[in-house]
Amino acid sequence: MSVLLAVMVYRLLGGGLPPAYMQVVGSVESAAIQRDFFLFFAYAATYFVVNSVAVSGVVALNTERSFRDIWSLNTRGVIGYDLGASAIALLLAWLYTWFQATWQLGSIGLVLVVIPIVAVRHVYGLYHQLQESGQELLQVMVKAIEARDPYTSGHSLRVSQLSRLIALEMGLQIRDVEQVHTAALLHDVGKIHEEFAPLLRKEDRLTPDETELMQTHSARSAELVGIISKFRGFIQESVRHHHERWDGKGYPARLSGHDVPLASRIILVADTIDAMTTDRPYRKRLPLEVVIAELQKCSGSQFDPEIVQRVISSVAIRRLITVGIETSPMPVTVVLSDPNAGRPERRGKPFWKGRRA
Ligand SMILES: [Fe+2]
Numbered sequence: 020m021s022v023l024l025a026v027m028v029y030r031l032l033g034g035g036l037p038p039a040y041m042q043v044v045g046s047v048e049s050a051a052i053q054r055d056f057f058l059f060f061a062y063a064a065t066y067f068v069v070n071s072v073a074v075s076g077v078v079a080l081n082t083e084r085s086f087r088d089i090w091s092l093n094t095r096g097v098i099g100y101d102l103g104a105s106a107i108a109l110l111l112a113w114l115y116t117w118f119q120a121t122w123q124l125g126s127i128g129l130v131l132v133v134i135p136i137v138a139v140r141h142v143y144g145l146y147h148q149l150q151e152s153g154q155e156l157l158q159v160m161v162k163a164i165e166a167r168d169p170y171t172s173g174h175s176l177r178v179s180q181l182s183r184l185i186a187l188e189m190g191l192q193i194r195d196v197e198q199v200h201t202a203a204l205l206h207d208v209g210k211i212h213e214e215f216a217p218l219l220r221k222e223d224r225l226t227p228d229e230t231e232l233m234q235t236h237s238a239r240s241a242e243l244v245g246i247i248s249k250f251r252g253f254i255q256e257s258v259r260h261h262h263e264r265w266d267g268k269g270y271p272a273r274l275s276g277h278d279v280p281l282a283s284r285i286i287l288v289a290d291t292i293d294a295m296t297t298d299r300p301y302r303k304r305l306p307l308e309v310v311i312a313e314l315q316k317c318s319g320s321q322f323d324p325e326i327v328q329r330v331i332s333s334v335a336i337r338r339l340i341t342v343g344i345e346t347s348p349m350p351v352t353v354v355l356s357d358p359n360a361g362r363p364e365r366r367g368k369p370f371w372k373g374r375r376a
Pocket of ligand 1: 206207236237261262
């Protein structure tokens with residue numbers, strides 16, 4: 020459909036076969052070249068628009084996500100490639116005409132033209148392979164931490180989905196939304212280190228020394244995340260500070276207010292909501308009203324008030340809290356990044372408050 024419509028536009032604007040003006044070397048007319056470039060741009064643009072709109076439309080319908088998000092995500096960074104690749108096609112058509120006109124190369128000319136096309140295809144293939152490897156690497160990291168910590172099975176996936184939703188509600192650009200999503204997915208990956216294993220397995224409450232050690236997990240997560248060059252910067256810092264509090268009483272750097280990276284503030288809220296909205300061995304998940312009341316109570320102390328406000332007023336997030344965040348195919352057991360999750364309760368305090376590590 021894309022090719023058909025693009026060809027129709029090309030023909031309607033007066034486009035035809037590759038230009039004959041290349042037949043004599045050196046006698047290229049600039050006006051003709053400009054006209055052909057315009058026609059080819061019209062062809063490429065039509066192809067790109069029809070193709071991306073149709074594909075994004077189908078994906079949006081099937082996933083119930085917004086068309087704008089899907090289109091922006093799928094076309095971001097590839098507009099240049101797509102139009103550039105079309106320009107290469109134009110160049111090759113010209114070269115072919117030129118080869119035939121000047122040297123009558125016949126089938127050899129065809130081979131000379133096909134080689135660059137194969138090379139471009141190969142580069143595209145490598146690019147996709149690289150993208151896939153990145154995704155697989157993420158999955159391995161998440162599986163590794165969830166295998167280590169039975170209390171957090173499915174937790175990273177749910178927190179990443181919720182963080183993504185909050186980031187969208189905050190009006191972030193789609194590129195930043197995806198970075199928040201990745202940071203949330205990896206926020207506890209540092210717990211893979213051996214030193215945390217006995218703490219994660221411990222049934223009783225952690226001692227002060229153990230809690231102190233456990234609190235190093237955010238820095239260890241950032242260390243691990245930083246091994247991957249494209250995660251350095253935004254994602255790494257968001258992971259490092261995911262336990263900072265709005266009032267500056269968090270860790271590791273005791274940052275406060277807007278000094279805490281926005282993604283870290285979002286992850287903290289998502290982390291807490293997930294803790295409250297999943298079943299625990301000794302209680303069912305908490306209802307929406309209780310979750311909202313807790314968020315409001317800690318707004319301005321633990322949480323960024325603006326994030327709390329956005330969460331509370333978001334229909335999509337309220338629905339997610341009500342029905343539970345079901346994203347993981349893995350069985351959900353206990354779901355807290357808190358080292359004391361599933362351990363005996365300290366009386367007089369909310370189950371998750373003051374025990375986060
Ligand atoms: Fe954590």
